Amino acid sequence: MSGSARPRIVVLISGTGTNLQAIIDARDSGQLNINIVGVLSDRPGINGLQRAADAGIHTETIDYKRSPSRTDFDSRLAEKLAALQPDLVVLAGYMRILPEDTVSAYTGRMLNVHPSLLPAYPGLDTYARALAAGETWHGTTVHFVTPTVDAGPRVLQYRVPVRDTDTEPQLRERVQQGEYLIYPRAIEWFADGRLKLNDGQVILDGKQLATPAIVESEE
Numbered sequence: 755m756s757g758s759a760r761p762r763i764v765v766l767i768s769g770t771g772t773n774l775q776a777i778i779d780a781r782d783s784g785q786l787n788i789n790i791v792g793v794l795s796d797r798p799g800i801n802g803l804q805r806a807a808d809a810g811i812h813t814e815t816i817d818y819k820r821s822p823s824r825t826d827f828d829s830r831l832a833e834k835l836a837a838l839q840p841d842l843v844v845l846a847g848y849m850r851i852l853p854e855d856t857v858s859a860y861t862g863r864m865l866n867v868h869p870s871l872l873p874a875y876p877g878l879d880t881y882a883r884a885l886a887a888g889e890t891w892h893g894t895t896v897h898f899v900t901p902t903v904d905a906g907p908r909v910l911q912y913r914v915p916v917r918d919t920d921t922e923p924q925l926r927e928r929v930q931q932g933e934y935l936i937y938p939r940a941i942e943w944f945a946d947g948r949l950k951l952n953d954g955q956v957i958l959d960g961k962q963l964a965t966p967a968i969v970e971s972e973e
């Protein structure tokens with residue numbers, strides 16, 4: 755980031771874009787002093803693209819299903835991303851694994867939100883797996899992205915108690931409310947220069963975070 759310019763943010767999405775919406779709303783409310791220079795999608799026609807368009811944000815779709823090969827898709831995405839010159843890349847429900855060279859190009863400048871209390875439950879179906887295991891807590895984690903999926907240094911977690919009666923949609927709803935709180939907050943820390951990754955260690959306000967910062971739901 756150069757001087758006092760607003761950091762350039764690119765958001766990658768694959769779906770409904772409710773986290774993208776939370777970031778747009780935080781920008782519009784003045785919480786986030788950022789410039790969302792683009793939203794990239796791997797699927798056409800998704801709600802998240804409409805949300806971006808409604809907010810006047812530049813969008814591009816690299817349609818995975820119409821790509822001649824995985825390599826072609828990966829290199830086109832990397833090119834589009836590089837052309838937007840992001841200070842920070844934000845994965846917000848982006849469902850495709852990025853190749854190692856793309857991740858490495860943005861070390862310390864790429865964040866993801868994953869719906870579990872990492873390192874528990876990396877991968878898919880976290881709500882069903884947590885319920886099946888009888889967990890008493892579930893939640894979501896904002897972390898820096900590294901080549902190993904869902905294993906990057908953790909920044910901030912939102913914890914939710916699991917109710918005996920919880921169904922998957924009910925638990926998801928409460929966890930996602932937490933995402934809309936913690937993802938903009940982590941981006942705010944980054945934009946304000948408070949959050950950094952240094953040799954694989956998360957630094958917040960000049961101090962190493964040995965464990966992620968935690969926000970607990972108020973239930």
Ligand code: GRF
Pocket residue numbers: 767768769770771772773774802846847848867868869894930933
């Ligand atoms: C989020 O809940 C996030 O945890 C996961 O994918 C979901 C995307 O939802 N990575 P949305 O597209 O932001 O509504």
